[in-house]
Amino acid sequence: MASTLRTLAIPVVLLLSGCEPNRLTSENFGQIHEGMTKAEVRAILGDPYQVNFSTMPTGREEQWYYGNGGKTAAISFRGDTVVFLGSTGLEE
Secondary structure: OHHHHHHHHHHHHHHHHOOOOOOOOHHHHOOOOOOOEHHHHHHHHOOOOEEEEEEEOOEEEEEEEEEEOOEEEEEEEEOOEEEEEEEEOOOO
16 A cells, blocks of 8 residues: 555655656657758657757747756757757667
8 A cells, every 4th residue: 555655656746846747768869850940859758857049041040958866858840840959878
């Protein structure tokens, strides 16, 4: 019974705090590709921990950053479309 309560408590605490379990994994990141929308990326990886904006010669870009321990990912959008993605520590 105590084990079941502990198992249920973690997701409830995360839900109540507005956080969600980290979804940055090799498998999930492998589903992301150029041309995807922000909504599609968010559905797979969840909300980024940081968002930056920059002006590039090709236009304004928005960068989303994800992290999970020693694993990191950066995804750049122009408008609503993925134009670049990179990662460290996600190689299988």
